[in-house]
Amino acid sequence: MDYVIGMDIGTTSTKAVLYNLAGNVIDYTNHSYELYRDATGMAEQEPEEILEAVTASLKKVIASINWQNDKLRTVSFSSANQSLIALDENFQPLTRIITWGDTRAAAAATKIKNSAQGQDLYERTGTPIHPMSSLCKISWLKEDVPEVYNKAAYYCGIKEYVLYRLFGIWQMDVSVASCTGMYNIFELQWDDKALAQTGVSKEQLPKVVDAYEQFSGMKEEYTKITGCPQDVTFVQGAFDGALSNLGVNAIDDGVAAVTIGTSGAIRMVSDHPVIDPKGRIFCYALTKELWVIGGPVNNGGTVFSWAKDNLFDAEKSTADLLAKDSYDLLTEIAAQVPAGSDGLLFHPFLGGERAPIWDANARGSFFGLTQMHTRAHMVRAVLEGIVYNLYTVLLALEEVLGQPQSILATGGFARSELWRQMLSDVFERPVTIPQAFESSCLGAAVVGMKSIGVIDDLAEVKNFVGETETYAPNPDHFDVYRELVPIYIRLTRQLKTEYQTIAEFQRKYAQKDSASD
Known part of the structure; x- marks a missing residue:
C-alpha cells in the first residue's frame, strides 16, 4: 500500500x-x-x-x-x-x-x-x-x-x-x-x-x-x-x-466554501487575482494559477466557547451536561427558541473583527435585550450573530465575483444540525455539507499527490471528498431574518464610531491592572 x-x-x-x-x-x-x-x-x-x-x-x-x-x-x-x-x-x-x-x-x-x-x-x-x-x-x-x-x-x-x-x-x-x-x-x-x-x-x-x-x-x-x-x-x-x-472541492467558478472552526471564512476561487475597490475582502494564492478570494472572520467557534463557559456555567454540573457533549446540549437549548431569537441581536466581535469591517477595535454586544429573553435566547442569538456576520461577508464577495451557484460548509460548526439549517435560512439558499474529513489536511495531501505525479490535476479531489448532504432553506424563517439582518448591519455601522473609544478604555485599564500586579 x-x-x-x-x-x-x-x-x-x-x-x-x-x-x-x-x-x-x-x-x-x-x-x-x-x-x-x-x-x-x-x-x-x-x-x-x-x-x-x-x-x-x-x-x-x-x-x-x-x-x-x-x-x-x-x-x-x-x-x-x-x-x-x-x-x-x-x-x-x-x-x-x-x-x-x-x-x-x-x-x-x-x-x-x-x-x-x-x-x-x-x-x-x-x-x-x-x-x-x-x-x-x-x-x-x-x-x-x-x-x-x-x-x-x-x-x-x-x-x-x-x-x-x-x-x-x-x-x-x-x-x-x-x-x-x-x-x-x-x-x-x-x-x-x-x-x-x-x-x-x-x-x-x-x-x-x-x-x-x-x-x-x-x-x-x-x-x-x-x-x-x-x-x-x-x-x-x-x-x-x-x-x-x-x-x-470548492475550486470551480461559482462555488463558495464557508468554514467555521476557531475562526471562520467564506472563500471562492478564481484563475486570476481579484481586488475589491472597497477593500473588504482578501485575494490570496492557492498556487500561482489559482487565487482564493474571500473574507475571514475572527469570531466563530471561539464565540460559542465563550457562550458555553460564561452563559451556561451553572449547567456544567447538571446530569444532562455530564451525559452529553456540552456543545450539543447548548444547540438543543438554542433550538427551543424561534428563529430571530425574539428580536435579540448579538454582534460577535469578541476578538475585534476582520471581514468585512476590518476593525481590530470592534467589540461584541447584545441588542434588544428585554425581560422576556432568557439564556436560551442569548445562546441562539450568539449562533445567529456569527451567521449574520458571515452573511455580510458573502454580500461583499458577491459584489466582486457574483452570486455563487452553490455553497459548501465545513468546520466544527458543520456537525450541528441547527447551525447547518440556520446558515441555509439566513443565506436563503441550499447549503451542502461534504463528508470530507479535515479538509485542510486533505487539500494538502492532494497538492502533494499532484506534486509527485500521483494525480494530474487538483480537480481530481472530487474523487476523494465522499458523500455530501444538502440542507434546503426554510421559507418560514425568511421574513424574520430579512428584517433582522439589515438592523444588524445598521447597528454595526452606528457602533463603529464608539468601538475605538471603548477599546482604548479597556486597554488603558488593562495596562493599569497589569502594572498593579
Whole structure:
C-alpha cells in the first residue's frame, strides 16, 4: 500500500491524516497547544510547543505504516497564515509566534490604513490593512518594540520556522507569502513599497516557492523522533484556508466554501487575482494559477466557547451536561427558541473583527435585550450573530465575483444540525455539507499527490471528498431574518464610531491592572 500524509499546523492544534492513494483515511491524530492571550490583545504561541506537536503528529500516523510492505510517497503541509516570528542572525527566536488573532498592531494598522498609500498597498498585495498581517505586525515592532526590531535579522511564519528546524531550508510558499501584506500578487515577488513601509529587506524574508515545491533530507535528530525515513519526499503546500477550499472541492467558478472552526471564512476561487475597490475582502494564492478570494472572520467557534463557559456555567454540573457533549446540549437549548431569537441581536466581535469591517477595535454586544429573553435566547442569538456576520461577508464577495451557484460548509460548526439549517435560512439558499474529513489536511495531501505525479490535476479531489448532504432553506424563517439582518448591519455601522473609544478604555485599564500586579 502507498500512502500520503496531509499535515495542518493550525492555530490551536496540529493535525495529521494518513491517506491511501484513493483518499481514504487510514489514521488520524491531533496534538493541541496553548494560545497565550492577555488584555493587551496579545495572542501568541510557543514555537517549541508547535514543533513538538508536528513531530509527535508525524510519529503517530507514521506508526501505522508497515515499512516492509508499504511506502510513504509524500508528506504535504497546510498551516495557519499570518503568523510572525522574529529571528536573530542565528535563526533563534526573538519572539513567540505572533498569531493572526493578535491585535497589538491595531494603532500601526490604523496609521497605515489612513495614510496616502494605504489603499495602494492593499491593491498591490491583496491583503486588507489589519493587525493580522505581517506588514502591520512588523510596523508595530518597529514603532513600539524597537529592542526586538533592531535585533531581528529574519522574519517568517510558523510553517517556515518548523521547516527550517526540521530540514534547514529557508523558504515560504506563495500562498502564505500572499497573506503577509508584503507580497505583490501581480508581480509575484516581495513588494518594494510594502518592504519600505516595514524597513525590512528581501534578504530578511524567506525565498518564495510554489505550493508543489519538493524537498527531503530531514535532520537525523528528527528522523529518530518521528520514525520518518530521510528519503521521503515532502511538499511545501499552502495556507489552511486555501487548502480547505480544495479539500471540499470548492475550486470551480461559482462555488463558495464557508468554514467555521476557531475562526471562520467564506472563500471562492478564481484563475486570476481579484481586488475589491472597497477593500473588504482578501485575494490570496492557492498556487500561482489559482487565487482564493474571500473574507475571514475572527469570531466563530471561539464565540460559542465563550457562550458555553460564561452563559451556561451553572449547567456544567447538571446530569444532562455530564451525559452529553456540552456543545450539543447548548444547540438543543438554542433550538427551543424561534428563529430571530425574539428580536435579540448579538454582534460577535469578541476578538475585534476582520471581514468585512476590518476593525481590530470592534467589540461584541447584545441588542434588544428585554425581560422576556432568557439564556436560551442569548445562546441562539450568539449562533445567529456569527451567521449574520458571515452573511455580510458573502454580500461583499458577491459584489466582486457574483452570486455563487452553490455553497459548501465545513468546520466544527458543520456537525450541528441547527447551525447547518440556520446558515441555509439566513443565506436563503441550499447549503451542502461534504463528508470530507479535515479538509485542510486533505487539500494538502492532494497538492502533494499532484506534486509527485500521483494525480494530474487538483480537480481530481472530487474523487476523494465522499458523500455530501444538502440542507434546503426554510421559507418560514425568511421574513424574520430579512428584517433582522439589515438592523444588524445598521447597528454595526452606528457602533463603529464608539468601538475605538471603548477599546482604548479597556486597554488603558488593562495596562493599569497589569502594572498593579
